[in-house]
Amino acid sequence: MAGTAKMRLARVHGPGDVRLDEVPVPHCGPGEALVQVAACGVCGSDLGYIAQGGLGGVEPLSAPLPIGHEFAGTVVAVGQCVTSVAPGMRVAVNPDRAYIGGGGPDGAMAAFIRVAGAEIGETLFPLPDHLPFAEASLAEPLSVGLHGLRVAGAKTEDRIAILGAGPIGLCALVMARHLGARDVAIFDRVPERLERARALGAGLAVDVTQESLTEALARFHGSGERFGAKFVGTDVFVDCAGSAAALEEVVAVAKYRARIAVVALHHKPLALDLWRMMANEISLAGSIADARSEEFGEAVAMLAAGGQALSPLISHRFDFSRFHEALAVAADGARAAKVILTFPEAA
Structure with a gap:
């Protein structure tokens, strides 16, 4: 041949x-x-x-x-x-x-x-x-989503928010559901993408042109106040959107010890409130999904089991x-x- x-x-x-x-x-x-x-x-x-x-x-x-x-x-x-x-x-x-x-x-x-x-x-x-x-x-894009969740230390009981309902955001949603998470929110600007997210089990799918991320998460995951500033009750954020404005908003409203994984490609530097990251002990990590054979195998096993539509x-x-x-x-x-x-x- x-x-x-x-x-x-x-x-x-x-x-x-x-x-x-x-x-x-x-x-x-x-x-x-x-x-x-x-x-x-x-x-x-x-x-x-x-x-x-x-x-x-x-x-x-x-x-x-x-x-x-x-x-x-x-x-x-x-x-x-x-x-x-x-x-x-x-x-x-x-x-x-x-x-x-x-x-x-x-x-x-x-x-x-x-x-x-x-x-x-x-x-x-x-x-x-x-x-x-x-x-x-x-299996490949699903393992990308799973790797981002693992980098953020996502657990079954965590309240999770996913920025972006494109293919990788949807894969992160599927794998969050695979991990047993129930209170998963996802955000986008395209109604058709949000419809797919709902079909895949999102607990909340929000068009950010109609409602802000902060407002939606406050009603879905709860809210509070620390050092005079409002926070939302989300435990884990997975950035699959690559929007500087969205990531800045997340850092501004993330709670004490919230975890953020950046899966998306950001093509320009962005300003982040490092004081707020320090004061709230927010963890921010990149996720390129390299050396992820374990997550790849888990995605294959999930597909083979056929437990999710x-x-x-x-x-x-x-x-x-x-x-x-x-x-x-x-x-x-x-x-x-x-x-x-x-x-x-x-x-």
């Missing part, structure tokens, strides 16, 4: 320039597995790489950038020194180790992908036969031949939640 066979691979060549390049099907070297991709989600970071023309948009690309990192498929070959992995195994793939679709040499928006460091429980996670590949590809997460499915149409839909927050590219499955 490798060597003479060709395939199309989505690669970024510059700002706004993404192409389906014809490239050789990759070889499977020592310690590697070759996976035939069956489903790959379109992530907001993929759209960002395309818009910026690279990972950061600062330095010009020295080579085209492969994209695609939310995927599942079937192992079709393994290299030397790979144990416990065999052709025919259905897997979801944790992209962290080789930065798949995020700066590494491989991307999953292609029919086949080389997975370096092929190891069960680290990069490859076996799937039961009853779990469709499209749903299995959700996750259909609102996947709004669209497109055959890979409709790649550019899929990107256009994914960029429309009112229309799309998670957009999945599908490929012919291995025989």
Whole structure:
């Protein structure tokens, strides 16, 4: 298969320039597995790489950038020194180790992908036969949401607020519910996103153009006063919005020892009230979801168990031949939640 066979691979060549390049099907070297991709989600970071023309948009690309990192498929070959992995195994793939679709040499928006460091429980996670590949590809964004909650030390009894009801915010909501949290609030400006959040079990879904975050949380999680300033009763905030104004508001009203995890990309520095952070012992941590094999495995197990109805997460499915149409839909927050590219499955 490798060597003479060709395939199309989505690669970024510059700002706004993404192409389906014809490239050789990759070889499977020592310690590697070759996976035939069956489903790959379109992530907001993929759209960002395309818009910026690279990972950061600062330095010009020295080579085209492969994209695609939310995927599942079937192992079709393994290299030397790979144990416990065999052709025919259905897997979801944790992209962290080789930065798949995020700066590494491989991307999953292609029919086949080389997975370096092929190891069960680290990069490859076996799937039961009853779990469709499209749903299995959700393990990656779900583990991003779960990692943010873990960074914030979220517990079952915590009152949680999620900023942003895009795909990652919705995944954080799903995983908060998975942890047993009941009093979960979510905030956005797009009514269609909030409808999806309600369908996924949000206790409160608020359009911030109609009611402020502070007012909504005060009535949902309670409120109080400390050092002459009002606070809300929220224990954990998960920022999936990337809004400077929203994060500043959170710090201004967070209670004593509230925890904040920043999952979203913030493209500009912002001013925070450090006195209030000190006086209220507020914890603020970033969450890039790297080295998260444990959370990835937990997301796969949750998907396999099928305890939650996750259909609102996947709004669209497109055959890979409709790649550019899929990107256009994914960029429309009112229309799309998670957009999945599908490929012919291995025989």
